[in-house]
Amino acid sequence: MAAVQETVDRVRRIDVDQYRYGFETVIESDKAPKGLSEDTVRFISAKKNEPAWMLEWRLEAYRRWLTMTEPKWARVNYPKIDYQDLYYYSAPKKKELASLDEVDPEILKTYEKLGIPLREVEMLEGVVRPEGERKIAVDAVFDSVSVATTFQKELKQAGVIFMPISEAIREHPELVKKYLGTVVPTSDNYFATLNSAVFSDGSFVYVPPGVRCPMELSTYFRINERNTGQFERTLIIADKGAYVSYLEGCTAPQRDENQLHAAVVELVTLDDAEIKYSTVQNWYPGNSEGKGGIYNFVTKRGDCRGNNSKISWTQVETGSAITWKYPSCILRGDNSRGEFYSIAISNGHQQVDSGTKMIHLGKNTTSRIISKGIAAGVSQNTYRGLVTAHRKATGARNFTACDSLLIGDRCGAHTVPYIEAKNSSALFEHEATTSKISEDVLFYCIQRGLSQEEAVGLVVNGFVKDVLQQLPMEFAVEAQKLISISLEGSVG
Amino acid sequence: MALLEVKNLQVRVEEREILHGLSLTVNKGEVHAIMGPNGSGKSTLSHVIAGKPGYEVTGGEILFKGENLLEMSPDQRSSKGVFLAFQYPVEIPGVATMTFLRTALNAQRKARGESEFSTPDFLKKVREVAARLNIPQDMLRRGVNVGFSGGEKKRNEVLQMALFEPSLCILDEMDSGLDIDALRVAADGVNALRSPERAMVVITHYQRLLNYIVPDVVHVMSKGRVVKSGGKELALELEASGYAQFEDAA
Ligand SMILES: Nc1ncnc2c1ncn2[C@@H]1O[C@H](COP(=O)(O)OP(=O)(O)OP(=O)(O)O)[C@@H](O)[C@H]1O
Ligand SMILES: [Mg+2]
Numbered sequence: 102m103a104a105v106q107e108t109v110d111r112v113r114r115i116d117v118d119q120y121r122y123g124f125e126t127v128i129e130s131d132k133a134p135k136g137l138s139e140d141t142v143r144f145i146s147a148k149k150n151e152p153a154w155m156l157e158w159r160l161e162a163y164r165r166w167l168t169m170t171e172p173k174w175a176r177v178n179y180p181k182i183d184y185q186d187l188y189y190y191s192a193p194k195k196k197e198l199a200s201l202d203e204v205d206p207e208i209l210k211t212y213e214k215l216g217i218p219l220r221e222v223e224m225l226e227g228v229v230r231p232e233g234e235r236k237i238a239v240d241a242v243f244d245s246v247s248v249a250t251t252f253q254k255e256l257k258q259a260g261v262i263f264m265p266i267s268e269a270i271r272e273h274p275e276l277v278k279k280y281l282g283t284v285v286p287t288s289d290n291y292f293a294t295l296n297s298a299v300f301s302d303g304s305f306v307y308v309p310p311g312v313r314c315p316m317e318l319s320t321y322f323r324i325n326e327r328n329t330g331q332f333e334r335t336l337i338i339a340d341k342g343a344y345v346s347y348l349e350g351c352t353a354p355q356r357d358e359n360q361l362h363a364a365v366v367e368l369v370t371l372d373d374a375e376i377k378y379s380t381v382q383n384w385y386p387g388n389s390e391g392k393g394g395i396y397n398f399v400t401k402r403g404d405c406r407g408n409n410s411k412i413s414w415t416q417v418e419t420g421s422a423i424t425w426k427y428p429s430c431i432l433r434g435d436n437s438r439g440e441f442y443s444i445a446i447s448n449g450h451q452q453v454d455s456g457t458k459m460i461h462l463g464k465n466t467t468s469r470i471i472s473k474g475i476a477a478g479v480s481q482n483t484y485r486g487l488v489t490a491h492r493k494a495t496g497a498r499n500f501t502a503c504d505s506l507l508i509g510d511r512c513g514a515h516t517v518p519y520i521e522a523k524n525s526s527a528l529f530e531h532e533a534t535t536s537k538i539s540e541d542v543l544f545y546c547i548q549r550g551l552s553q554e555e556a557v558g559l560v561v562n563g564f565v566k567d568v569l570q571q572l573p574m575e576f577a578v579e580a581q582k583l584i585s586i587s588l589e590g591s592v593g
Numbered sequence: 594m595a596l597l598e599v600k601n602l603q604v605r606v607e608e609r610e611i612l613h614g615l616s617l618t619v620n621k622g623e624v625h626a627i628m629g630p631n632g633s634g635k636s637t638l639s640h641v642i643a644g645k646p647g648y649e650v651t652g653g654e655i656l657f658k659g660e661n662l663l664e665m666s667p668d669q670r671s672s673k674g675v676f677l678a679f680q681y682p683v684e685i686p687g688v689a690t691m692t693f694l695r696t697a698l699n700a701q702r703k704a705r706g707e708s709e710f711s712t713p714d715f716l717k718k719v720r721e722v723a724a725r726l727n728i729p730q731d732m733l734r735r736g737v738n739v740g741f742s743g744g745e746k747k748r749n750e751v752l753q754m755a756l757f758e759p760s761l762c763i764l765d766e767m768d769s770g771l772d773i774d775a776l777r778v779a780a781d782g783v784n785a786l787r788s789p790e791r792a793m794v795v796i797t798h799y800q801r802l803l804n805y806i807v808p809d810v811v812h813v814m815s816k817g818r819v820v821k822s823g824g825k826e827l828a829l830e831l832e833a834s835g836y837a838q839f840e841d842a843a
Contacts, residue, residue, distance in 0.1 A: 539683070541683050548671055549693075550697045550698070552666075563685055564686070
């Protein structure tokens with residue numbers, strides 16, 4: 102019918118070329134030679150002044166990686182990656198900064214353009230702030246190096262460690278040694294193993310027993326250099342009774358070639374602790390012909406190691422040419438709880454294969470999965486989820502709801518749930534729906550004065566509302582805008 | 594100049610002609626009623642005026658304030674003052690009614706080059722209008738029409754009409770699904786909007802509505818044409834004798 106056709110054409114024209122963050126920053130950088138070898142690993146380790154044990158850890162991972170093959174089970178297609186044609190390390194030339202003032206002004210400008218309040222001054226001077234608004238401490242990672250971490254003093258007072266992981270390896274080796282690789286082992290999967298060999302930076306967080314982190318912690322990742330992979334590594338530990346909320350945002354310049362991003366994130370909660378991890382992922386998705394864009398091959402996993410602990414993942418995925426990502430929870434402690442809230446939007450030629458794993462090991466563990474997939478253009482959007490209950494996991498409970506919304510008829514949405522209950526008392530519920538955006542609903546909005554694009558944005562934002570509400574307020578507003586932009590291109 | 598002039602309008606839906614040369618002139622300040630049997634094309638006419646996709650205009654024209662309405666996009670028509678209260682208002686899950694009203698009102702104002710409403714001004718205006726229509730505040734916080742009763746949905750249409758202050762209101766069977774009390778409230782809301790600057794086209798099957806909203810002109814539609822026009826007494830005549838006498842004229 103003609104009505105449907107009009108929306109399809111409209112969305113087709115709204116291509117991903119309108120990416121707002123696609124600028125490049127000209128700065129001098131310090132790169133490792135192209136390609137991957139033991140020497141590359143040694144180069145990175147040396148650049149970071151790492152102790153010998155860390156280098157050994159990396160080399161072991163590298164040797165294992167050589168024996169592994171790329172996973173092929175995801176519903177994504179891409180040409181073979183030449184791992185020798187990449188740079189594995191790139192840093193803005195001037196490093197080891199004493200204060201923000203020493204950061205290259207070009208980099209600061211970049212973050213300003215991205216709307217990231219890096220400078221504490223700006224944050225404090227900001228125009229009339231709503232009462233009770235929380236402060237956010239920011240760590241910014243530019244290509245392979247963390248360039249600035251704010252609010253160090255206040256965090257120190259609370260006993261919270263928030264620093265680039267490269268620094269933590271030097272300053273808190275006992276903590277890093279104790280936890281690194283214990284949630285995602287170096288042998289876990291092809292991309293995680295690669296990351297273990299060549300990771301360059303990322304964030305480290307440790308919240309001591311009984312401490313509620315006094316502010317949101319946030320990291321912004323930016324890939325800038327051409328042909329450079331970004332391999333960040335994040336490790337967050339909430340000790341007994343601790344709480345922390347962590348936010349992550351990502352952008353990259355517009356490039357014709359594909360860039361690889363293979364991150365690893367590990368979360369650990371001990372007894373009665375809680376970690377809330379939120380991501381707004383907006384890597385460059387490629388142009389309207391499907392050229393360029395980030396390959397986002399990420400391993401994120403949380404271990405509810407202690408009893409009564411909780412890990413909650415919230416993700417808004419709008420960018421990347423390919424997304425391969427399954428933030429998961431191992432519910433080891435009794436009464437522990439895992440949550441996964443996801444909005445995954447694909448437009449143009451984007452391919453998304455994302456979901457979660459909830460692994461119930463302890464007694465009376467509960468998990469909840471709410472996934473909202475939106476597919477437009479000629480994109481493919483797959484939810485892939487695994488819920489398992491171990492033999493000993495008596496009283497395990499899961500609730501899963503997967504909803505997909507299709508815009509036009511050239512895209513696809515797929516739901517692939519795996520459920521395994523080895524304990525007869527486990528109770529797993531699964532609901533799934535797939536629907537097409539309704540022409541009547543769009544026309545209703547348009548009759549009331551909204552443009553076609555605004556109408557699509559409004560309807561989609563309504564569709565994902567349950568998940569948006571999980572985000573910290575500051576991020577929810579940003580995410581809402583991003584959702585409209587990634588589908589409409591009407592702004593910016 | 595007439596506010597709305599429909600001249601010899603011919604419309605097709607999926608290769609089938611539904612309107613076969615329909616003409617209608619509505620002046621500012623007037624209230625017109627359109628009556629006619631099921632399937633005679635009443636909703637089709639209202640959709641074509643509002644610009645719903647899927648209809649092919651194969652002949653005739655529509656002038657609104659002297660301008661060619663058919664050349665305007667549906668959202669442009671809305672900001673120029675065309676409002677359609679739907680026969681079947683849709684639900685928009687997850688979008689709070691208040692958010693929807695504000696987004697729509699500001700979109701219209703922006704299109705007209707007017708400044709957007711500030712939050713306090715907007716809230717004040719909505720509360721005022723909602724109170725007049727007996728719409729409780731908690732209904733405004735719920736998703737647009739989600740879980741609303743039939744009567745609440747229709748009242749929500751009238752609420753939007755009052756808020757957007759359009760110059761042409763088309764009400765497609767606003768009486769269907771309303772009980773007597775709800776009908777009176779909604780009709781009072783509509784009557785309050787009658788003004789010398791505004792015209793209304795009221796589509797209905799029942800004379801009863803026209804006791805509340807008294808029309809200046811009544812049209813009878815049959816098989817895609819206006820077959821008879823007259824004063825308000827025409828509605829009474831129809832109520833007594835049915836449409837059969839007009840079918841031949843079509
Ligand atoms: N999308 C469509 N596809 C096919 N036929 C349609 C479509 N829309 C309307 N029609 C046909 O056009 C004719 C007029 O329909 P319309 O809804 O305008 O009538 P109506 O006068 O509003 O009827 P009612 O009093 O029942 O609301 C009907 O025969 C209907 O089946
Ligand atoms: Mg009708």
